[in-house]
Amino acid sequence: MSEIEKIAKQIVAKGRGILAADESTGTMTKRLSSVNVKSTAENRLKFREILFSSEGMKNYIGGVILYDETIKQKTFSGKTIPELIESFGSIPGIKVDTGAKKLAGSPEEKITEGLDDLRERLVEYYKLGARFTKWRAVYNISDKFPSELSIKSNAHALARYAALAQEAKMVPIVEPEVLMDGDHDINKCYKVTSKVLQECYKELFLHKVNLKGTILKPNMILPGSNSQKKSSSVEIAKNTLKCLKENVPSEVPGIAFLSGGQTEVEATQNLNEINKINNTNFLMSFSYGRALQQTALKNWAKNIKDTNDTQKIFNHRSKMNGLSTMAKWNINLENQISA
Ligand code: 13P
Numbered sequence: 001m002s003e004i005e006k007i008a009k010q011i012v013a014k015g016r017g018i019l020a021a022d023e024s025t026g027t028m029t030k031r032l033s034s035v036n037v038k039s040t041a042e043n044r045l046k047f048r049e050i051l052f053s054s055e056g057m058k059n060y061i062g063g064v065i066l067y068d069e070t071i072k073q074k075t076f077s078g079k080t081i082p083e084l085i086e087s088f089g090s091i092p093g094i095k096v097d098t099g100a101k102k103l104a105g106s107p108e109e110k111i112t113e114g115l116d117d118l119r120e121r122l123v124e125y126y127k128l129g130a131r132f133t134k135w136r137a138v139y140n141i142s143d144k145f146p147s148e149l150s151i152k153s154n155a156h157a158l159a160r161y162a163a164l165a166q167e168a169k170m171v172p173i174v175e176p177e178v179l180m181d182g183d184h185d186i187n188k189c190y191k192v193t194s195k196v197l198q199e200c201y202k203e204l205f206l207h208k209v210n211l212k213g214t215i216l217k218p219n220m221i222l223p224g225s226n227s228q229k230k231s232s233s234v235e236i237a238k239n240t241l242k243c244l245k246e247n248v249p250s251e252v253p254g255i256a257f258l259s260g261g262q263t264e265v266e267a268t269q270n271l272n273e274i275n276k277i278n279n280t281n282f283l284m285s286f287s288y289g290r291a292l293q294q295t296a297l298k299n300w301a302k303n304i305k306d307t308n309d310t311q312k313i314f315n316h317r318s319k320m321n322g323l324s325t326m327a328k329w330n331i332n333l334e335n336q337i338s339a
Contacts, residue, residue, distance in 0.1 A: 004213035005253070007131050008171045009283070011091055012215060012254035015322050016062035017286035018173075020258070021048055021293070022095035022134060024067060031293075035301030045073050047300055050307050051293070052081065056315030057088035060322030065093045065134050065173070065287070071125065082129030093132035093173070094125045096161065100138050109150040112137045112157055115164075122168035132171035134217070135161040139178045141192050141224065146178075151199045159203035166213055173256070173287065175217035176200050180261045182224035186231050190221050190239050197247035211251040217287050218244070219260050220270055237273035245280050254283040259291030264317060265334060267291035272324035286321050293317075312337055 011018060023031060029039035037043055048070055051057075057064075064085050071094055075084050082092035096118060100110035112135060122133070137154035139146040158174050165172035178193045197218070204211065221239035223231050231239075244255060257274075259267040267288060274284050286292075295317065300310040316337045323329040 002210070002213060004166060004169060004171050004210070007091065008213050008215050008253050011063040011132060011171070012256050012283045012285035013062060014283065014326055016060055017288070017321055017325060018063045018065060018093070018256050019051065019061050019292055019318075020065045020134075020287050020289035021051065021070070022065040022067045023289065024099065025069060028067075031297060035298055037301050037304065041069065041073070043304070044069065046304065047297065048081075049075055049084070050300065050310050051296065051314050052084050052088065054311040054314045054318070056311075056318035057085075057090050060318040061088075061090050063091040063093050063132060065095055066130070067095055071128050071130060080129065086129070091131050092129050093134060094130040095134045095136075096121060096125065096165070097135040100136070103150055103153065106147045106149050109140060109145055109147060110138050111150070111153050115157060115160055118161065118164050119168070122164060122170065126168055126170060130170060132173060132215070133161075133165045134173040134175060136175040136177055136217075139176065139192065139196055141178060141182045141184050141188060146192060146196070151196055155196070155199040155203040158200055159207040159209060162204055162209045162214060163207040166210060171213055171215060172209070173215045173217050174200060174204070175258065177258055177260060178219045180219070180222055180225045183226040183228070184224040185227055185229055186221060186223045186235065186239055189219075189223065190243055193219065193221060193243055194247050197243070201247070201249055211249055212253060214252060215254045215256055216248060216252055217256050217258055220257055220262075220274075222262070225261060233269050233273040236270050237277055240274055241278065241280060244282065248282070250281055252282060254285060256285045256287035259286070259288040262291060264291045264294055265331075268320045268324045268329055269331070271321065272327055272329040275325060275327035283325075285325050288321065291317070292321065
């Protein structure tokens with residue numbers, strides 16, 4: 001097994017998942033402003049360092065996705081952030097796209113950019129300690145979207161990125177995110193996600209990407225956030241598994257879902273349900289941003305000198321999600337926050 005194949009399996013090994021802490025400075029500023037904390041480089045580091053040095057990292061977090069600013073920062077004790085993450089037995093990763101921009105030809109949709117000078121940036125990130133990477137494409141659902149153009153151009157960019165990441169000896173996380181916004185039903189999400197995934201794997205194949213050394217980061221199959229018709233966890237799990245089984249080649253070792261606007265408990269419960277009835281060979285795990293950080297951030301904002309309580313909350317969320325990768329979560333465990 002090649003090094004990248006080993007790393008891909010290690011990141012999403014049973015019981016573990018990924019902490020997505022790769023919010024761009026713009027997104028992190030929105031998150032911090034929403035809890036009335038000033039978005040300075042120091043505050044962004046402070047919060048992230050609290051998470052990265054939590055006990056929960058050791059057992060439940062196999063990898064952390066960083067942003068360019070963070071991978072170059074040092075902890076208050078002098079370690080680099082990748083060294084801190086490694087010291088907790090987790091693997092540092094890096095977001096390498098430069099964001100979703102207006103798609104020329106269909107300007108209401110987005111195309112993810114960042115291919116220019118990517119080869120050189122990847123070499124630098126490897127030297128800084130990153131062993132895996134992430135690139136996120138976004139697709140909106142409406143009567144006319146996503147267009148063929150958005151599906152094809154984003155799949156092409158994802159595949160070019162993934163091939164370059166592997167050339168640089170890093171695992172690419174391939175993230176085609178079909179957004180939850182809208183009033184569509186679960187079937188529409190199923191159809192759109194299937195189409196998006198098919199095109200992604202067509203391009204990944206064409207670009208000779210070794211699928212065994214990749215991780216897929218998809219959305220779960222959910223009704224739109226404004227849909228009249230809500231779906232149960234069982235329905236979400238069944239649809240998600242069916243969609244992935246039909247559209248993802250079996251060589252892909254692991255699938256790490258994004259939370260995409262689900263509440264913390266919903267994201268955990270749905271993943272638990274997916275693992276209860278998982279009839280595929282994929283390791284089914286998480287790569288959550290908001291669903292791992294939201295409550296911890298709110299708590300930290302009350303007193304940014306407090307580390308302990310914020311870490312307790314993060315440890316709890318990490319544990320709940322870790323348990324859900326083994327189908328061992330249940331709602332009663334949510335009340336048992338321990339040290
Ligand atoms: P959410 O879990 O908050 O959707 O973030 C995951 C992520 O990394 C989006 O790119």
